[in-house]
Amino acid sequence: MWDQFILNPFTNVLLFIYNIIGRNFGVAIILFTILIRAITWPLNAQQLKGAKVMQELQKDKEWLDIQKKYAKDREKLASEQMRIYKERGINPFASCLPTLIQFPIIIGLYQSITRALAATPLGLLQLAGSIYPSFLNAALLIPLNSKFLWMDLGRPEGLPFPAGFSLPFLPYGFPTLALIVAATTYLQTKLTLPPSGTGGANDQSAAMNSMMSIYMPLLLGYFALNFASGLAVYFVTSNVLGIVQYASMGRVNWRNVLPGGDKTLPAKTGSRK
């Protein structure tokens, strides 16, 4: 089911792009990521819109009042929150649902890149079974050209250390791409942090966001360090596109990455949508 509706179509589109652009798998990954981002743009926009409504609600006087008033009565607090949602026509899941829908798409994208790289006999056999014979001539496509810039996309990236120098925890050399992945992930997380307020739930939310901005770059950097560099190319592309998308919607908070920034969205930017 998953293979039929997600993985196989994704793999075929990725290889189709690879074929028509002159067999450059790195460029194919970048274009494919752009394509998927474009298709899921409306979902992203909906998610951002829903998140913005929820953020504005966090600053609403009536909302803050009921948080204080019913702080010790969770049942009453929940019913009051639902009342406000209903009165103002707010769907509290409006920002979650698009994310949930996108999740299988992102996983499918990720898996299709891994499958197309087919580093082993079993991987190649699975790839053969994924390709639509009427759509692509797999026999002519294989083996894929996995060289892109200085990388072999089927292997973890690393620039060679000087002769005679090695580090046991960096078996593939100096991890340039892993650092770029970590940096762009950090930048994206920081730039898209929602505005933090004062007190209560907002402080907790800010703390969680702050932790996300540390853990996510470390996590994706670790993947880039250990897995095929084709995936790292996808991570970098996806991060850059995420920043571009947020920026185009006026949701980027540049002050979060500037020294001494107040970590709040500029009023002008925040009111654009």
Place this chain on the structure above:
Amino acid sequence: MKRLILISLVLLAAILLSACSAGTSAATWPGLAADSKLAYLANGTYVYAVRLSDGTKAWQYPDKAGTQLFYANPLLTTDGQVLVGSAGRDYELTSLDTATGQQKWTAPFVATDRWVAAPLVVGDTVYAANNDGTLYVLKLATGEKVWSLHISQELWGAPVTDGKLVFVTSLDHFLYAVDPVAQKVIWKVDLGGSAPDSPAVSSDGKTLYIGSFAKKVIAVDIATGSVRWTADTKDWVWGAPVLGGDSLFAADISGNIYSLGVPNGKDAWPNLQPDGPITGSPLVLADGSMVVATESGSLYAFDTSGVKMWDITPGGKIYTSPVAAGDSTAGLIMVAPLNTDFLLAAVSRDGKLVWKFTGK
């Protein structure tokens, strides 16, 4: 509490993403070889030697799992070595003692990629084809590199020889003939598609037979590198073709089996397709019968005229070529499936399950 939840979510995401990715851990089907007493199974982090008599473990290498990953077919040498390459990050080619499993040497040179192919031994020289597209030539006694020749892209098929030249197939669609004296490629043939396994050499040493993803089996003149005949198949030919009498047996990944006439490539067994894809080579036994293993987890035996003699389903998914073990007429047929609760099964020559080996 929230911190704990967040960390848990991040860890969960890490596990999910790890599960989604093949990474560089290079999992694939096992490698298999056998002699008169033991079967040798290269399965992930271990190489096992299993007694043919009762299916018990004689030894395993290494004692504790390390960075090595073994999937290439082990090669048994006449001086009692098992040569097996690693598909792990170490890129090592290792020699083990067949009797004890003790390491004799680990290649004192650095290949730049994984080992998918079994090596070839000619006299006191090892020819080892690597995934980095290079043919490494080593001393059998020590594993020291004598010379190497970068040929092309991924080399997954074990090199073969006619006694003079060494033949190597590549995923780059070509079959190469290497002259070990001149240390260079003397001819190459475009197969039209990738060739992930070895060619077969005719008994008179004049012809090579090779299947490929171009849905063809091709006979190549060794002297000139010219194509003698081409036989169409219905799908990709993965496993090496095997000679048996006047026939050349091959199979494709749609599960079709071919018995091609050696002189002209004409198929004597049209429309023979038992069940499931076939990636391994057919196994030709001393009595001329032929056995194939399918992805569906079954073994099928056919007589010389293509009539089914027996079948058995040990289970799992079988991608590795079946291997004959023990006595040439009364011995066993070994199969190494994936995705089941055992690693190796022994089947008698009349199709009865004898034992299963679980790795313990």
